[in-house]
Amino acid sequence: MNGDPGGQPLVPVLAIVGTGLIGGSFAAALRRVGQAGRVLGVGRNPASLQRARSLGLIDDVASLAQAAAEADLIFLATPVGAMAPILRDLASLLRPDTLVTDAGSTKADVARLAQEILGERHAQFIPGHPIAGSEMAGPEAADPMLYHGRKVVLTPFDDTPGVLQHRLIRVWEACGARVSLMTPEAHDRALAAVSHVPHFLAAAYMTQVIRADDADTRLNLAGTGFRDFTRIAAGSAEVWRDIFLSNRAAVLRELDDFDQALQLLRAALEGDTDPAALETLLEQAALARRFWGGRSQMP
Ligand SMILES: O=C(O)C(=O)C[C@]1(C(=O)O)C=C[C@@H](O)C=C1
Numbered sequence: 001m002n003g004d005p006g007g008q009p010l011v012p013v014l015a016i017v018g019t020g021l022i023g024g025s026f027a028a029a030l031r032r033v034g035q036a037g038r039v040l041g042v043g044r045n046p047a048s049l050q051r052a053r054s055l056g057l058i059d060d061v062a063s064l065a066q067a068a069a070e071a072d073l074i075f076l077a078t079p080v081g082a083m084a085p086i087l088r089d090l091a092s093l094l095r096p097d098t099l100v101t102d103a104g105s106t107k108a109d110v111a112r113l114a115q116e117i118l119g120e121r122h123a124q125f126i127p128g129h130p131i132a133g134s135e136m137a138g139p140e141a142a143d144p145m146l147y148h149g150r151k152v153v154l155t156p157f158d159d160t161p162g163v164l165q166h167r168l169i170r171v172w173e174a175c176g177a178r179v180s181l182m183t184p185e186a187h188d189r190a191l192a193a194v195s196h197v198p199h200f201l202a203a204a205y206m207t208q209v210i211r212a213d214d215a216d217t218r219l220n221l222a223g224t225g226f227r228d229f230t231r232i233a234a235g236s237a238e239v240w241r242d243i244f245l246s247n248r249a250a251v252l253r254e255l256d257d258f259d260q261a262l263q264l265l266r267a268a269l270e271g272d273t274d275p276a277a278l279e280t281l282l283e284q285a286a287l288a289r290r291f292w293g294g295r296s297q298m299p
Contacts, residue, residue: 015067023077024142068093107184148176192250
């Protein structure tokens with residue numbers, strides 16, 4: 001993986017395991033900047049792989065064994081729950097010079113699995129998480145700009161060779177992403193708060209809406225507030241089931257904290273209503289959200 005100007009691309013042979021939104025976008029982003037040579041697609045759904053090929057995201061459909069034999073970089077973009085069997089297969093197939101990474105939304109579980117399953121070879125695997133996505137799925141949703149300007153967290157092991165880490169950072173930067181390094185535990189705690197619990201709450205709220213007797217009336221009147229609050233609830237149930245199960249302890253801790261915040265706001269509304277306290281809490285939330293909007297530089 002040299003990426004010489006006018007020479008070899010950063011990734012001469014790239015293998016994507018899972019060619020949907022996340023994997024397809026990674027291939028498309030590297031292709032856009034000429035940094036992926038040949039792209040192999042590996043997956044469990046033949047129809048989806050064929051669509052990825054027709055869309056030009058991958059050049060060829062391959063088995064995991066072919067990918068392991070040929071690829072310089074293997075990118076695992078499957079639901080977190082599907083990672084263990086893939087790592088088990090890779091353990092006996094992996095060439096010593098192949099770099100493997102993933103895009104899973106939780107990192108402690110994935111890092112632990114890599115250590116347990118890959119043994120000595122775990123140092124070739126760098127757990128990663130691009131903090132980008134959408135509620136859409138499948139190769140049609142792939143977008144070469146998905147990672148542009150977005151953060152990617154890598155959680156290398158203590159013995160990850162610097163040269164591999166550097167290589168992967170260059171690859172992500174070629175996709176337009178900004179890379180940070182942290183421990184898997186710190187990642188999982190923070191993501192429970194800013195990604196997993198929001199999804200859980202959006203799903204809980206949708207559950208409340210659809211269980212109401214007048215659900216149709218409510219949904220017919222829903223506007224942009226409803227749309228913005230619930231967009232993420234439309235994401236893949238399989239992907240989100242795996243995220244919640246994989247980061248269970250941190251999610252449950254954050255839900256306890258959410259309960260407290262909810263009680264704080266409720267208390268200002270219940271009983272002897274306290275309009276000033278309610279306004280202060282709403283104002284604090286509004287300022288925090290506006291400040292975040294200013295610094296996140298998201299569209
Ligand atoms: O915007 C969405 O729909 C997402 O899926 C985005 C989001 C997030 O919470 O920011 C969700 C999970 C992924 O791990 C990364 C990104």
